[in-house]
Amino acid sequence: MTELSARRSPATVAECFRLLSAVLRSAVRDRLIGTNPCEGVKVPARRRKDTDGHVLSRADLVARLLPAVPDRYRALVALAGGTGLRWGECTGLRWESLDLTRKTVEVVRVAVEVAGTVTSKPYPKSRAGRRTVPVPDFAVELLTAHREVFPAGPRGEVFTNSSSGPLRRTLFRARVWRPSLVRAGLLGNVSRLGHFKWRAAWLDLDGVEWTAEFTTEREAVAHVAKMAPGGLRFHDLRHSYATELVSRGVPVNDVQGVMGHEKPSTTLNLYTHRSDGRDQRIREAFADDPLTPNDD
Structure with a gap:
């Protein structure tokens, strides 16, 4: 398990462990082995990354991203x-x-x-x-x-x-998705410097800006899509959808239903995010409360 953890993500390790444990449980029931060696083994927990949970507003989806995606x-x-x-x-x-x-x-x-x-x-x-x-x-x-x-x-x-x-999925990500993010202004930047001259710019993981020049916009976009780290993932559209529903007051059980989750806790833990204006709404909820309790 330790060797696998060095080469695969915690989520992948957990799924491999689950399948192996299920097979060994069947072997125990069939009396092929005496005990399940997976019992008591702890798998690594999935740690959240900085790239997890990016949220794209509905306005940016419609006005920025969709026009940048190829027609097909x-x-x-x-x-x-x-x-x-x-x-x-x-x-x-x-x-x-x-x-x-x-x-x-x-x-x-x-x-x-x-x-x-x-x-x-x-x-x-x-x-x-x-x-x-x-x-x-x-x-x-x-x-x-x-x-x-x-x-x-x-x-x-x-x-x-x-x-x-x-x-x-991999080909779509490289050829369609990430170039679309660049064209939408959601990943790096591509600007025209002159006739047959385009500037590609992006930040590395340390926040250092890198630039390169190309003779076509297509080349510049492809370069940023390849070199820029992070960026919105296709799955973040799902996260953004759930976040939008919750922030607009849709009941959690309704969000759970359209998301296809078996438990409402999954909806709350995985796909909700701090919404704009949360702090102000919380303050307003207590704005009319008296400073001292009534004597009634």
Whole structure:
């Protein structure tokens, strides 16, 4: 376990441990071994990183990020940001599960990627994951346009790559997602210096600014996307969605339902974030309280 921890993330180690322990428990029940050697073993806890929990406001999603995403993938980003669906739930979505008239999406399957191969799984990660989620108007509009321009996949998939094949997460991140962040002004900076002259700028992990010059904007954007550390993750669209709902006063049990969580504590612990104006609202809640208690 220690050796694996040196090469893999705590979340990956925990999942490997869970699967191994389940296999060994079965072996104990079948009397193949006397005891489960996993019992009593502690796995490393997942530590929060500075890149965890980035929040993108709904205004920045619509006005900044979506216009910067290539046409083929704009509806995908809109769906994720407007419904909180996970990557696999978005890429595994088929048109039969979308009702653009009623403005709803049914999450009934997911796309699973292992070693570069994408397959479809008929059920989400948990029973609560099978759910119906309302789709906001801006996402409905982009999905409607997407259906008219881009053909469905061989099994009716809503989103495919340029070869009508399944989307692969790593390639999407490098070729679509991070360049879109740069163009949206959410990662580094690209500015025009003159004819055939573009300046790329980004900060490293120590806060030191680096710059480079290129003859095309595309080259400058690609360089920043590759070199700049951190930045918004695709999964942060899900985090932002839940945060937006909670900050607008949507009850936690309703947020839990659309997020596909089995427990409300998961919703509160993972996907909520300090919202703008929190301190002022708390002060206002006690603004009319008397300084001394009534004698009544």
